[in-house]
Every structure is written in structure tokens, then in C-alpha cells.
Amino acid sequence: MITLASDFGSPYPAAMKGVVLRRSDARLVDVAHDLPRQDVRAAAFWCRETLPYFPPAVHLVVVDPGVGTERDALVVRVGDHALVAPDNGVALPAARRIAAEVCEAVPDVECFRYDYDDPASSTFHGRDVFAPAAADVHEVGVGALESLDAVSPIESVPPDGSPDSVVDCRFPEPTVDPDAATARGEVLVVDDFGNAITNVPGSFLDGRDGDTVDVNGVSAAVATAFAAVDTGERLVTVGSHGFVECDVNRGRGDEAFDLAPGDEVVLVG
Amino acid sequence: MITLASDFGSPYPAAMKGVVLRRSDARLVDVAHDLPRQDVRAAAFWCRETLPYFPPAVHLVVVDPGVGTERDALVVRVGDHALVAPDNGVALPAARRIAAEVCEAVPDVECFRYDYDDPASSTFHGRDVFAPAAADVHEVGVGALESLDAVSPIESVPPDGSPDSVVDCRFPEPTVDPDAATARGEVLVVDDFGNAITNVPGSFLDGRDGDTVDVNGVSAAVATAFAAVDTGERLVTVGSHGFVECDVNRGRGDEAFDLAPGDEVVLVG
Amino acid sequence: MITLASDFGSPYPAAMKGVVLRRSDARLVDVAHDLPRQDVRAAAFWCRETLPYFPPAVHLVVVDPGVGTERDALVVRVGDHALVAPDNGVALPAARRIAAEVCEAVPDVECFRYDYDDPASSTFHGRDVFAPAAADVHEVGVGALESLDAVSPIESVPPDGSPDSVVDCRFPEPTVDPDAATARGEVLVVDDFGNAITNVPGSFLDGRDGDTVDVNGVSAAVATAFAAVDTGERLVTVGSHGFVECDVNRGRGDEAFDLAPGDEVVLVG
Known part of the structure; x- marks a missing residue:
């Protein structure tokens, strides 16, 4: 194959x-x-x-x-x-x-x-x-x-090492504070749906389902399904890659959150 | 497969x-x-x-x-x-x-x-x-x-039945008057070419090839080939799905007829 | 297959x-x-x-x-x-x-x-x-x-002949002057990258690598790699089809050279 x-x-x-x-x-x-x-x-x-x-x-x-x-x-x-x-x-x-x-x-x-x-x-x-x-x-x-x-x-x-004589590619590391109330990361990509996929690990949202978090000062519901919020509403979820995503139910998260690849995201829970 | x-x-x-x-x-x-x-x-x-x-x-x-x-x-x-x-x-x-x-x-x-x-x-x-x-x-x-x-x-x-405990999807039914001079239907989809595909059965156009029909008041030729009308001209034809389509030769029917999915279409022959 | x-x-x-x-x-x-x-x-x-x-x-x-x-x-x-x-x-x-x-x-x-x-x-x-x-x-x-x-x-x-009773398709022929200082051709297609692909044979650029040529009066470097010029800069190269292309490193050549399929291109070396 x-x-x-x-x-x-x-x-x-x-x-x-x-x-x-x-x-x-x-x-x-x-x-x-x-x-x-x-x-x-x-x-x-x-x-x-x-x-x-x-x-x-x-x-x-x-x-x-x-x-x-x-x-x-x-x-x-x-x-x-x-x-x-x-x-x-x-x-x-x-x-x-x-x-x-x-x-x-x-x-x-x-x-x-x-x-x-x-x-x-x-x-x-x-x-x-x-x-x-x-x-x-x-x-x-x-x-x-x-x-x-x-x-x-x-x-x-080894998988955790970097080669010396081959060009490597590393994604930026987010910072998550010890009590996990704040994470500072970056938008890695925006997918075809408009979901803004960050480098913040999904574990940041553990135990927050149903709460809200601020994304660069914009409040959004934490949910595990798009349909948990109304059509057109923002949500923050753990995407299929295991990272925090900034999305909109049946809409584009990148536009609603004003996020593009490379942008900084500060999540406050 | x-x-x-x-x-x-x-x-x-x-x-x-x-x-x-x-x-x-x-x-x-x-x-x-x-x-x-x-x-x-x-x-x-x-x-x-x-x-x-x-x-x-x-x-x-x-x-x-x-x-x-x-x-x-x-x-x-x-x-x-x-x-x-x-x-x-x-x-x-x-x-x-x-x-x-x-x-x-x-x-x-x-x-x-x-x-x-x-x-x-x-x-x-x-x-x-x-x-x-x-x-x-x-x-x-x-x-x-x-x-x-x-x-x-x-x-x-059976294929003509609807299940009770499974979500079904039915397309709207058009109404075609007894002498078939008028049909009232809906645009189901617009394809990549811009053809506006309705739910009106192609039989509505039987015997009308070379005539014109009005689509929401806009007159268009009935034809069996795009090239039967000049480039950029509107036509109404029976699409490959068996439904009436509102098209343009080498152009977009949705724009020329101002039609989008869900819009009502009234055809008068 | x-x-x-x-x-x-x-x-x-x-x-x-x-x-x-x-x-x-x-x-x-x-x-x-x-x-x-x-x-x-x-x-x-x-x-x-x-x-x-x-x-x-x-x-x-x-x-x-x-x-x-x-x-x-x-x-x-x-x-x-x-x-x-x-x-x-x-x-x-x-x-x-x-x-x-x-x-x-x-x-x-x-x-x-x-x-x-x-x-x-x-x-x-x-x-x-x-x-x-x-x-x-x-x-x-x-x-x-x-x-x-x-x-x-x-x-x-034979491959160099044209059939009499079947529709043929021939691309226009460019004219290249005897000392190869000027070529007059046409943009055949623009690809998804925005590269404007002409019908001028790549041999027109033989020996010109590192020089500049004028494309419809606009000067551009002749190069064999996009990255030989700065990001956003125009270049003229021999494309993978063997024809002269008008390109931009990490950008769209069609826009930078104002070229569309069918447009005349005059290359002066």
C-alpha cells in the first residue's frame, strides 16, 4: 500500500x-x-x-x-x-x-x-x-x-529525540498553569469545517463539561458535542486529535473566535 | 467493496x-x-x-x-x-x-x-x-x-414505507396540475455546475421540447441538450436524475434563475 | 486499469x-x-x-x-x-x-x-x-x-497527422526568433498554484539561468527553483511540462504577471 x-x-x-x-x-x-x-x-x-x-x-x-x-x-x-x-x-x-x-x-x-x-x-x-x-x-x-x-x-x-542531520519539525509547546485554570497556546491549523485546532491538550477541559471558558477573552461553552449548543453558537471541545478546538455548531469557529493558524490562544477556565 | x-x-x-x-x-x-x-x-x-x-x-x-x-x-x-x-x-x-x-x-x-x-x-x-x-x-x-x-x-x-423507530428523510412532493400546464415544486439541490435541480418530475416536460416554460415568471427554452441554446442562455431540461433542472449553457442556472436549495419553483408551460 | x-x-x-x-x-x-x-x-x-x-x-x-x-x-x-x-x-x-x-x-x-x-x-x-x-x-x-x-x-x-473525420485539438504554435532573443506565445493554462503555463518551449531559456527576461514588459528572474528567488518574487522557469512558466515563489504567477489562459505572452531575453 x-x-x-x-x-x-x-x-x-x-x-x-x-x-x-x-x-x-x-x-x-x-x-x-x-x-x-x-x-x-x-x-x-x-x-x-x-x-x-x-x-x-x-x-x-x-x-x-x-x-x-x-x-x-x-x-x-x-x-x-x-x-x-x-x-x-x-x-x-x-x-x-x-x-x-x-x-x-x-x-x-x-x-x-x-x-x-x-x-x-x-x-x-x-x-x-x-x-x-x-x-x-x-x-x-x-x-x-x-x-x-x-x-x-x-x-x-528514538521517537522522543530529534535528529542532528535531518531537518525536524516540532510544534510549539503550550503552557498550562499548575492548577490548570489558564492555558496559553497557539492555533496549529484550521480545518475545512473552520474548527480552530490549538496545541492545548484536551486534558485542560477535564471536568469542565457544561462550564464556560474564555478564549482570548471571549466566553464559550465547554461541550463534548457540537449539537450541545444552539446552531451558530460557539463551543470549546476536545477535538478528534486530542487538542482543544474552538468551534461553532454548524458554523466556523475560526471566524467566530477570530483565530487563524499561528495565532496565540489564552484559555481561562 | x-x-x-x-x-x-x-x-x-x-x-x-x-x-x-x-x-x-x-x-x-x-x-x-x-x-x-x-x-x-x-x-x-x-x-x-x-x-x-x-x-x-x-x-x-x-x-x-x-x-x-x-x-x-x-x-x-x-x-x-x-x-x-x-x-x-x-x-x-x-x-x-x-x-x-x-x-x-x-x-x-x-x-x-x-x-x-x-x-x-x-x-x-x-x-x-x-x-x-x-x-x-x-x-x-x-x-x-x-x-x-x-x-x-x-x-x-417495504421500500414505500417509513420506519417507526428510525429517523426518515423524505423529499417534499411537488404538485402538478391535471393538464400538466403548471407544476409547483422546490429546488432540492444545486450541483457543482450550478444546475438547480427541482423535485418536479421530468415527465412535466414531455412533448414540450423546443417550447418555452416560465420558471417563477422567467421564460426559458425547453431543451434536451445544453448546446441547444446559445452559450450563456437559460434552459429547462430533464436532468440525469429524472427531475426538471433549471440550467444555463456553459453557465450557472442557480444564478440566472435566482434559485437556491429550498426555494419554491413554479413552472408554467 | x-x-x-x-x-x-x-x-x-x-x-x-x-x-x-x-x-x-x-x-x-x-x-x-x-x-x-x-x-x-x-x-x-x-x-x-x-x-x-x-x-x-x-x-x-x-x-x-x-x-x-x-x-x-x-x-x-x-x-x-x-x-x-x-x-x-x-x-x-x-x-x-x-x-x-x-x-x-x-x-x-x-x-x-x-x-x-x-x-x-x-x-x-x-x-x-x-x-x-x-x-x-x-x-x-x-x-x-x-x-x-x-x-x-x-x-x-500517424502521431504527427490530423484526422479528417474526427474533431482534432491543436495548441497554438509560438514563434521564437532565430537568435532566440524573443518568443511570442500564449498562456495555455493556469495551474492550481497560479503558475501561468505558456506554449513557449523551455529551450528558450537555455543558458539564461540567473539572467532576467521581460514578460510582456515585466522583468523577472530566470531560475530553476522557486526558492531561488525571495518569497513573493516573480520568476520564469521551465515547468514540468517542458514549457516556459511565469511563476511566483510561494505565490500566484497569474496574478503577479496579470496573465490568464489565452493571453498573449511576449518574452524578451
């Missing part, structure tokens, strides 16, 4: 699929091709929230603002999963979560360089570098990827 | 696919993930217009404004098709059409409750309840779904 | 897939369903840039502003690929490229008429004509498609 994620929109992913299918009869599963454009951190977030649900697979992840520059192509192996991606950090958060939560014995995050030269284009390495790489890793098998001539090991780190 | 339909946009459907693929190697086919958001009636319309074309399958349908509340999860079986959906009516119109038009001997619409408790999230039952349910129904087989511990029968109704 | 390309948006492609899957268990691969709406030339461009990357397949291409009129349905065979499409030219550029670049011995482009009568709808031949045709061609095999009763040969042409 090969999953595909990119910010390519349409129809460029089709060229990647064609290239893969010339080399492999793997099952292909689209993760998303409308990841926030050239936004490595947001793409890393969404990969972390989707890829760990898959069975062992080769995950092709191409959000690549550095295409055509000297940046490396990577293969990151965690157990029987492999991620094929540019060396810009986009694959690391997903790899760490797969290692920590999905694999039976927590494996290291093993980083490999994938050598390429003279791709047919300088602007579409998704088609000319990463798609062939993913197909080749799939065909040789994740456990045997070292046998590919193009692959050479860089370093391995 | 498992088909997937939702209003989740992107990339949430990928998490559902991952969950399914951990439990099943079924073929997955996306129906749509941009169904009108939290609009059960519109989603029910589109499921009715697409799912009956598929061979026997498990159809996962998640448009679920009541997620996290007490609403049940359902499995609806019609012949060798099964629909897995929240108990809000979204699956019933498709189930009825599959029963009436697709299955050889018209089967009953059999409704089952799918028990679940403590899903990992309160806001993403597509991932945590419905995807596992669809995979499990697929793996045990539609004909044997009663053998799943989580499944218990509620009631069965 | 059957690939699917259309301008249908969502969820109409699902009905096509259902129809195919009732007749065939072919692997289905979506190319795009948001091709520029009813724009045959743009759709032909994108098919030419994606379909040749696939292994042998039946390619279903439905961009069909003439649906419901007398226009024919075609099957175009090139080697072991077949394209199923309306007779409006949309399939020809891809067919020619597959013949010229993909097949081992350059085959002719063989055009066949696919007869149909009384489809269930007059507005959705994707579902009622082309999907069954693609499935039937797949099932009988591309090499044996003549054995289908509905199929009759029209004519065969």
Missing part, C-alpha cells in the same frame, strides 16, 4: 500515480492533495493526524517549497512503515507518532537519504523523484530498503 | 480509510467528501443519485450534525447492499431506491442498530464508530451482519 | 464509477474531476500532461459541452492504451503524445466510433454512454476492441 499526500491540488497528483503504477501494483490511497500550500508545519500536522491510522504502508508526502534546491530526499522508516518525503521536516511528526503509538515495540525513527540526480524537471520532484522512490521502496519492501542503491542511512533516533 | 461519502472535506476521510484498511482489504471507492455540510437532506439526495449505480457494496455515509449526542448508529440492509450511517435519515432515500430499482426481488429495507460505546473522540465518529462498523459489516458479509455482536435488528419496512 | 478524468466536480463521478464497477473489476484511478469546466482545449492539455505517465490503461475522458447533441462517442487506440471520449478533440493531444513518447514502436492513432442509442439521460453521457464504453473496452481488451459490436473504425493517422 502506498498513501499519497501533497499540496499539489489537481491534476498533478495523477502524474505521480501514473509513475508509481508503472513501477508497482501497490494499492494507492489518497490522503489529501490540498494540504495547506507550501506550509510544511501544517502538512506535518495533518500527516501526523492521518497516517498513523493506516496499516503498514509506504507514505509518499510531498509538500516541498524547496523543490529544485539542494535539499535532500528522505526515506524515514518506523517499524514496517516508511515515509518518503523531502528533507524539510514534514514527515517527522507522523513518523514519531507511528513509532510511539502504532508499532508494537517502539522502534527508532530511521532516516535515510534517497539519492537522485538529473530529474526530468526541476519543479516537480513529486513526479520525478519521490514517486519513483516510493514505488521502489514498496517493491523492495520496507524492511529491505537498504538494499536499494539510492538509499543510504543517515541516522536513527 | 466499501464506498465512502461524507461532508468531511479533507483530510479527515483519510483517517477513516486508514481505519477501514486496518480491518479489511475491501476495495474503497470515494463517492464524495464534499457533500453539502451538515445538510442531511442534500446528502440523502446525492446518495440516492449515486449509490444505486454501484454493485453490491457496503456504503459508509457520514453526514452527522448530531455527532456526540445520543443518536444511534445504523446499518440499513437492502438485498446485498448495506448502508452504515448515523440515524438521521441520510441513508433511507438511497436504501429505498436500491430496493425498488436495483435488487431483483424487491427486498425490504432492514434497519439495524450498531452499538458502540466510548469512542476515542466525541466529534469524529466517522473515524471511531462508522468506519470500524463498515469494515466489520464488510468482513462478516452483508448477508450475515446479524452475527456481529454490535448489531441488533430494529425494524424492516 | 481505467483512469477517469472529467469536469464533473462532485459527486457525479461516483455514478460513473458505479456503472464501471458493475461491468468490470478494473482498477480505477482518478486523474481529475475538476478539469476546467467545458473547456476542451484546457482538458486536452491536462490529459496530455498526465495520461502518458500511466501504464497501459483505458482512459475515460469526459469534458463534453456537446452532450446530448449529435456528436459522436470515440475510442482512440494508441498501442495498448485506449481513450474513450466525446468526439471534440479532447483525447487527441494525449493520444499523440502516448504514441510518440511512450509506446515502443510508434503506433498510429486509431480512431473508432462507439455507437450508442437512447441513453437514459441526455445530459449525463459520462454515466450513460462513456462509462459503459470504457468498461466494455477494458473487459474485451484494448487489442480486441474491434470485436465490440458498438465499435467501428473511422481512420488511423
Whole structure:
């Protein structure tokens, strides 16, 4: 199985699929091709929230603002999963979560360089570098990827470590005060529904269901279901990612709370 | 085969696919993930217009404004098709059409409750309840779904009946006068082309090709092809769903006729 | 394998897939369903840039502003690929490229008429004509498609020829002056990134990397990577299709250069 994620929109992913299918009869599963454009951190977030649900697979992840520059192509192996991606950090958060939560014995995050030269284009390495790489890793098998001539090991780190010679991506850490009455964090992404997903752990809301909290001074009900508040009303809930979200029942939380990715959020319970 | 339909946009459907693929190697086919958001009636319309074309399958349908509340999860079986959906009516119109038009001997619409408790999230039952349910129904087989511990029968109704203890979804009925010179109906949905699809049966236009009809007082040609009128001109035609549509050749009918879902349409021939 | 390309948006492609899957268990691969709406030339461009990357397949291409009129349905065979499409030219550029670049011995482009009568709808031949045709061609095999009763040969042409009795689609030819200091061409399409893709061959930029060129009087750097210029800055590059593109690093070239499909571009190096 090969999953595909990119910010390519349409129809460029089709060229990647064609290239893969010339080399492999793997099952292909689209993760998303409308990841926030050239936004490595947001793409890393969404990969972390989707890829760990898959069975062992080769995950092709191409959000690549550095295409055509000297940046490396990577293969990151965690157990029987492999991620094929540019060396810009986009694959690391997903790899760490797969290692920590999905694999039976927590494996290291093993980083490999994938050598390429003279791709047919300088602007579409998704088609000319990463798609062939993913197909080749799939065909040789994740456990045997070292046998590919193009692959050479860089370093391995435990899931809580950061590699020295590979670009990492870390999300900002929130601060939650000892009595948990205040949390200070950041909006990581806004999803298609308009839910503003923060980095504040859902545990901040433990025991507050039915109460209200202030979000940057705006009061909102704490609820476990959108429909617990009236249509159009704000709510704060623990989203499916385990973080505090600022939402509106049948509406857009980002607009109602005036929040965008990167904005600071101060929650007072 | 498992088909997937939702209003989740992107990339949430990928998490559902991952969950399914951990439990099943079924073929997955996306129906749509941009169904009108939290609009059960519109989603029910589109499921009715697409799912009956598929061979026997498990159809996962998640448009679920009541997620996290007490609403049940359902499995609806019609012949060798099964629909897995929240108990809000979204699956019933498709189930009825599959029963009436697709299955050889018209089967009953059999409704089952799918028990679940403590899903990992309160806001993403597509991932945590419905995807596992669809995979499990697929793996045990539609004909044997009663053998799943989580499944218990509620009631069965013929395709022209409405269940008593399951939420139904019925589209409004148009009124067509006896000599068929006037029809009064409603816009059910507007499609991506901007075609305003009404609930008036296409038979209203029988014998009128080349004539004109008034739509809420606006005159338009009756035609069987968009290209029968000039670019940018209005036309009224029988759409692929069998209903009267208000369209524009290479343009948007909803704008030209000033029609939105839910609007009344009075057709005078 | 059957690939699917259309301008249908969502969820109409699902009905096509259902129809195919009732007749065939072919692997289905979506190319795009948001091709520029009813724009045959743009759709032909994108098919030419994606379909040749696939292994042998039946390619279903439905961009069909003439649906419901007398226009024919075609099957175009090139080697072991077949394209199923309306007779409006949309399939020809891809067919020619597959013949010229993909097949081992350059085959002719063989055009066949696919007869149909009384489809269930007059507005959705994707579902009622082309999907069954693609499935039937797949099932009988591309090499044996003549054995289908509905199929009759029209004519065969070499890849550099144009058929007499089938609608063709040709892209405009640019003019490049002998010393290659000036090229006059046209924007063929704008992609999802906002890159304005012209018909000027990339060779126009040979040896100019790091120089500047004027695009309709606006100066821009020539570069082989977006990141070679600052964020928000214009660049001119050879795109993945081999043509000169007018782009912006992490921005939209169409807006920065004020270019839309069909616009003339004069490049002065």
C-alpha cells in the first residue's frame, strides 16, 4: 500500500500515480492533495493526524517549497512503515507518532537519504523523484530498503529525540498553569469545517463539561458535542486529535473566535 | 467493496480509510467528501443519485450534525447492499431506491442498530464508530451482519414505507396540475455546475421540447441538450436524475434563475 | 486499469464509477474531476500532461459541452492504451503524445466510433454512454476492441497527422526568433498554484539561468527553483511540462504577471 499526500491540488497528483503504477501494483490511497500550500508545519500536522491510522504502508508526502534546491530526499522508516518525503521536516511528526503509538515495540525513527540526480524537471520532484522512490521502496519492501542503491542511512533516533542531520519539525509547546485554570497556546491549523485546532491538550477541559471558558477573552461553552449548543453558537471541545478546538455548531469557529493558524490562544477556565 | 461519502472535506476521510484498511482489504471507492455540510437532506439526495449505480457494496455515509449526542448508529440492509450511517435519515432515500430499482426481488429495507460505546473522540465518529462498523459489516458479509455482536435488528419496512423507530428523510412532493400546464415544486439541490435541480418530475416536460416554460415568471427554452441554446442562455431540461433542472449553457442556472436549495419553483408551460 | 478524468466536480463521478464497477473489476484511478469546466482545449492539455505517465490503461475522458447533441462517442487506440471520449478533440493531444513518447514502436492513432442509442439521460453521457464504453473496452481488451459490436473504425493517422473525420485539438504554435532573443506565445493554462503555463518551449531559456527576461514588459528572474528567488518574487522557469512558466515563489504567477489562459505572452531575453 502506498498513501499519497501533497499540496499539489489537481491534476498533478495523477502524474505521480501514473509513475508509481508503472513501477508497482501497490494499492494507492489518497490522503489529501490540498494540504495547506507550501506550509510544511501544517502538512506535518495533518500527516501526523492521518497516517498513523493506516496499516503498514509506504507514505509518499510531498509538500516541498524547496523543490529544485539542494535539499535532500528522505526515506524515514518506523517499524514496517516508511515515509518518503523531502528533507524539510514534514514527515517527522507522523513518523514519531507511528513509532510511539502504532508499532508494537517502539522502534527508532530511521532516516535515510534517497539519492537522485538529473530529474526530468526541476519543479516537480513529486513526479520525478519521490514517486519513483516510493514505488521502489514498496517493491523492495520496507524492511529491505537498504538494499536499494539510492538509499543510504543517515541516522536513527528514538521517537522522543530529534535528529542532528535531518531537518525536524516540532510544534510549539503550550503552557498550562499548575492548577490548570489558564492555558496559553497557539492555533496549529484550521480545518475545512473552520474548527480552530490549538496545541492545548484536551486534558485542560477535564471536568469542565457544561462550564464556560474564555478564549482570548471571549466566553464559550465547554461541550463534548457540537449539537450541545444552539446552531451558530460557539463551543470549546476536545477535538478528534486530542487538542482543544474552538468551534461553532454548524458554523466556523475560526471566524467566530477570530483565530487563524499561528495565532496565540489564552484559555481561562 | 466499501464506498465512502461524507461532508468531511479533507483530510479527515483519510483517517477513516486508514481505519477501514486496518480491518479489511475491501476495495474503497470515494463517492464524495464534499457533500453539502451538515445538510442531511442534500446528502440523502446525492446518495440516492449515486449509490444505486454501484454493485453490491457496503456504503459508509457520514453526514452527522448530531455527532456526540445520543443518536444511534445504523446499518440499513437492502438485498446485498448495506448502508452504515448515523440515524438521521441520510441513508433511507438511497436504501429505498436500491430496493425498488436495483435488487431483483424487491427486498425490504432492514434497519439495524450498531452499538458502540466510548469512542476515542466525541466529534469524529466517522473515524471511531462508522468506519470500524463498515469494515466489520464488510468482513462478516452483508448477508450475515446479524452475527456481529454490535448489531441488533430494529425494524424492516417495504421500500414505500417509513420506519417507526428510525429517523426518515423524505423529499417534499411537488404538485402538478391535471393538464400538466403548471407544476409547483422546490429546488432540492444545486450541483457543482450550478444546475438547480427541482423535485418536479421530468415527465412535466414531455412533448414540450423546443417550447418555452416560465420558471417563477422567467421564460426559458425547453431543451434536451445544453448546446441547444446559445452559450450563456437559460434552459429547462430533464436532468440525469429524472427531475426538471433549471440550467444555463456553459453557465450557472442557480444564478440566472435566482434559485437556491429550498426555494419554491413554479413552472408554467 | 481505467483512469477517469472529467469536469464533473462532485459527486457525479461516483455514478460513473458505479456503472464501471458493475461491468468490470478494473482498477480505477482518478486523474481529475475538476478539469476546467467545458473547456476542451484546457482538458486536452491536462490529459496530455498526465495520461502518458500511466501504464497501459483505458482512459475515460469526459469534458463534453456537446452532450446530448449529435456528436459522436470515440475510442482512440494508441498501442495498448485506449481513450474513450466525446468526439471534440479532447483525447487527441494525449493520444499523440502516448504514441510518440511512450509506446515502443510508434503506433498510429486509431480512431473508432462507439455507437450508442437512447441513453437514459441526455445530459449525463459520462454515466450513460462513456462509462459503459470504457468498461466494455477494458473487459474485451484494448487489442480486441474491434470485436465490440458498438465499435467501428473511422481512420488511423500517424502521431504527427490530423484526422479528417474526427474533431482534432491543436495548441497554438509560438514563434521564437532565430537568435532566440524573443518568443511570442500564449498562456495555455493556469495551474492550481497560479503558475501561468505558456506554449513557449523551455529551450528558450537555455543558458539564461540567473539572467532576467521581460514578460510582456515585466522583468523577472530566470531560475530553476522557486526558492531561488525571495518569497513573493516573480520568476520564469521551465515547468514540468517542458514549457516556459511565469511563476511566483510561494505565490500566484497569474496574478503577479496579470496573465490568464489565452493571453498573449511576449518574452524578451
